[in-house]
């Protein structure tokens with residue numbers, strides 16, 4: 001997309017954002033900032049009565065990359081499911097531009113989901129469709145555009161992620177990194193204002209993973225997109241984040257800029273950061289020594 005077009009898209013979003021926010025009746029009550037895209041207020045969550053999130057409160061600023069980190073099972077994906085409106089808070093509140101997500105009716109929820117793009121861990125492509133057909137799915141479901149227009153829009157998105165030469169390939173013909181990129185193109189199909197990405201680096205080699213990190217930063221810079229990334233990868237998190245949220249056993253342990261998280265002296269935060277670094281090294285050493293017998 002040309003720079004002028006990108007700027008126009010961004011300008012429209014910002015205008016819409018301010019208008020919506022000013023009418024948000026909860027905004028004043030919680031003293032939200034107009035740059036806050038999402039505010040989570042004492043969120044609790046359960047699966048069949050089993051509590052997995054405890055009083056999580058956090059803010060996701062607009063046009064920034066927020067990274068959610070924590071060890072396996074701490075509740076990152078569950079938090080993501082709440083943020084996209086796939087799971088009801090029990091109890092707690094989530095505000096989207098000052099409006100209570102829990103009070104949305106079916107239509108408002110659908111409108112919200114239309115403004116959101118999600119890249120699942122696996123890429124979640126349909127194996128029976130070509131790459132371009134996969135990207136076209138959200139456009140076919142949510143718009144009445146002509147097939148030719150939809151194909152053109154799909155090609156634009158594939159171009160954005162560097163896959164324009166692979167539009168007629170089947171997913172099985174793509175590498176893991178290319179599948180992730182195709183998943184990203186599909187998440188971008190509806191020009192989302194908010195992009196949620198679950199584990200972008202999982203299963204990828206470091207160079208491919210770094211390419212995806214670069215793509216996330218490009219999207220923020222070019223489109224002013226609000227991006228929420230769940231990851232285990234410490235290095236990637238510090239590379240892309242404007243804000244890092246560290247979770248531990250269903251609770252928010254710390255949140256702040258990468259610099260603030262690095263400087264955090266809380267024992268559990270320090271342990272988390274060191275354990276990730278240590279376990280990576282030990283893993284490689286163990287792996288090499290296992291190869292050497």
Ligand SMILES: Nc1ncnc2c1ncn2[C@@H]1O[C@H](COP(=O)(O)OP(=O)(O)OP(=O)(O)O)[C@@H](O)[C@H]1O
Pocket residue numbers: 047052070071072073074075076077078079
């Ligand atoms: N559908 C489900 N039904 C029941 N329990 C679930 C379900 N999904 C997750 N859980 C439980 O909720 C807790 C948090 O899981 P969640 O997947 O949110 O953690 P996570 O931090 O994303 O983990 P990972 O990094 O391994 O993906 C875990 O104890 C998990 O077993």
